[in-house]
Ligand SMILES: Nc1ncnc2c1ncn2[C@@H]1O[C@H](COP(=O)(O)OP(=O)(O)OP(=O)(O)O)[C@@H](O)[C@H]1O
């Protein structure tokens with residue numbers, strides 16, 4: 075429950091297939107799992123078509139995922155859906171009670187089954203025609219009973235699993251009402267803090283309006299500061315209540331509701347169900363829209379994402395128009411501030427896209443992406459189309475913004491030089507599969523996956539006298555994602571391919587702390 | 600070593616809204632046979648206009664105002680479009696960023712390859728087919744006979760680019776112009792194409808004018824380099840001179856802006872400001888608004904050519920003043 079390194083986003087076995095026609099799919103993403111830490115610049119590299127863009131879009135729910143989950147921890151579940159959460163807390167005793175009932179019932183049925191079993195045993199010792207018939211009847215009865223018992227046991231587990239989504243393994247506690255009370259208190263604190271957040275936004279709008287009008291209202295400013303403190307207090311209080319519940323009751327006085335309850339592994343599993351994050355795939359459209367305030371995207375082609383008939387100012391203002399109730403004057407002022415923040419001039423408010431250079435257009439794209447309370451940005455080849463000197467300017471701007479606003483980047487690129495120097499951690503993908511994940515420095519110094527190695531060897535080097543080496547030149551093209559190779563997806567081009575590679579998909583192994591690789595060379599050690 | 604191409608004081612203008620603007624402001628360079636000359640610079644600096652001027656393919660609103668372009672000693676600027684056309688097919692080959700634009704989507708690869716060989720080399724159909732197959736083999740394409748029957752859309756980007764190279768090189772042109780031929784390709788495929796170009800250049804003894812914005816590609820392929828900035832050459836030298844001892848502040852800035860994969864520590868150091876539009880009126884050295892060393896003189900006077908060591912030319916007041924100290 076308590077984690078030091080704060081995870082912002084967790085992908086669990088994420089899969090994305092695009093249907094082509096009946097039974098044929100483009101397998102764009104295959105079971106990809108990893109997590110992104112708050113404030114980190116997470117890079118994704120790989121050849122064209124490896125699924126980089128698809129991954130970014132699925133995370134933002136621009137495409138629905140085929141299976142798996144994206145869990146977002148930027149906000150907690152109870153914050154997002156307070157009503158639902160309150161209902162779930164109220165239902166906790168019911169889950170426990172039902173689980174108990176189901177399980178007890180299943181035990182009763184087991185007893186009946188035992189009786190039948192003994193009858194059968196007694197019968198089969200003799201063996202006349204009539205008895206054979208009887209035996210068949212009894213066997214049928216037994217299997218019906220066994221089936222019912224199994225179903226009831228499953229139902230019991232299901233009840234506990236549902237409850238564990240709200241409180242983890244605490245659902246097994248004898249003292250569940252006490253747990254319930256603490257969680258309920260926590261939930262109330264969360265509700266208050268989210269109400270205050272709305273209040274804060276209102277005040278902020280009033281203050282900004284007064285500021286734009288030329289006489290900033292210091293009283294409101296003061297009130298905003300107070301509320302900020304209060305929000306922090308309520309959030310902390312909510313956390314404290316939950317922590318108290320955890321510290322007091324976790325692993326103690328566990329009811330043997332089902333036979334598995336005392337098994338620590340099972341308890342761990344229930345704890346794993348405890349969802350603090352938000353499963354993005356399960357949000358409704360309005361909920362996702364609300365989250366768009368903090369999850370944004372910047373594209374490769376800055377021109378394509380701007381409407382040529384709309385002035386730069388208007389296109390940025392649109393973000394405020396859709397998401398806030400700022401007055402026209404305030405929107406304009408905020409937009410001009412943003413223009414300055416991204417290194418443009420206030421006059422650019424009136425410019426049209428055609429009058430801007432590629433770099434300037436990309437700055438407009440950045441301004442739009444950071445207009446609200448942005449926490450997470452997917453950047454899809456956002457600097458790839460720019461000239462080097464401008465690319466460096468934009469990278470510098472992105473660096474400054476991430477420090478200032480504590481942004482987390484999901485940075486998609488095919489340029490290994492850029493990713494090495496801009497990102498903290500790097501994911502290498504091939505044909506929709508994860509090949510390797512490591513800290514940038516580690517990836518370049520202790521490259522493990524043969525695909526990463528050949529990718530690195532292919533990068534044109536600024537350093538002279540490399541005698542145009544042909545050693546690592548990869549032969550051929552990437553195979554089709556509709557019909558990817560069996561076993562290791564890279565085996566058709568890998569110079570180290572072994573027999574097993576053609577048959578079995580390599581598991582993902584943590585070769586050294588934080589360095590993951592999917593290759594049989596390492597799985598056999 | 601013969602000179603394939605000699606460009607001297609080339610001035611090309613574009614008419615925009617009834618006014619003429621200079622896009623190339625007196626560009627000169629030579630290209631030798633068996634040599635790869637890389638022209639680098641940012642988008643809008645005039646790289647592609649240079650190639651279009653050489654090929655005589657300027658758009659309607661563009662024209663060569665003065666200067667000379669000689670291909671194997673023959674002056675091109677005074678040639679009729681028809682003469683130029685024949686010359687282009689026989690002696691010049693071109694590869695572009697997107698091979699699809701140069702390939703006819705309605706004709707098979709085989710038809711396109713053999714027709715150009717029959718037309719420009721006077722080969723029989725049989726000879727042409729044999730030559731086409733041998734060049735497809737040279738560019739590492741398996742089953743060349745099969746490929747000849749395919750249409751361009753049936754091929755991946757990397758394959759198309761390789762076929763384009765085979766097609767162009769099979770005519771054995773004395774000048775090959777490659778305008779950002781690997782920019783749209785993945786690094787692994789780019790590497791294949793660069794290795795191939797290096798190999799074929801030697802086989803066919805062609806002079807290659809290679810246009811790119813990517814300095815690391817330059818390092819892989821060039822013998823000599825010219826750096827263009829806003830319609831003017833700012834530096835020229837052998838690959839060793841440019842990479843080991845870049846002199847012009849712009850070249851130095853470019854080098855520092857590239858995130859180098861081989862370095863462990865790298866500070867992103869952008870060149871401040873934006874690239875000027877051709878319609879912008881900038882006097883003196885066109886780089887002065889972005890140059891940290893700009894002085895009054897830079898704002899007024901266009902820097903003259905300075906040969907700092909044999910074959911290494913720089914156009915900068917600061918470098919000149921430092922030399923004369
Ligand atoms: N909307 C779509 N419908 C069908 N197939 C798609 C769609 N989007 C992507 N794909 C396919 O999914 C696979 C992964 O594509 P994706 O765009 O994610 O690759 P990428 O790594 O971003 O490549 P690039 O470097 O070219 O941008 C490809 O085979 C692609 O053709």
Ligand code: SF4
Nearest residue numbers: 562565568575593594
């Ligand atoms: S699993 Fe086998 S084929 Fe795949 S990368 Fe490793 S060695 Fe190569």
Ligand code: SF4
Nearest residue numbers: 884887890897915916
């Ligand atoms: S001539 Fe002046 S402005 Fe131009 S590059 Fe040299 S120092 Fe800078």
Ligand SMILES: [Mg+2]
Nearest residue numbers: 126127128454
């Ligand atoms: Mg993409």
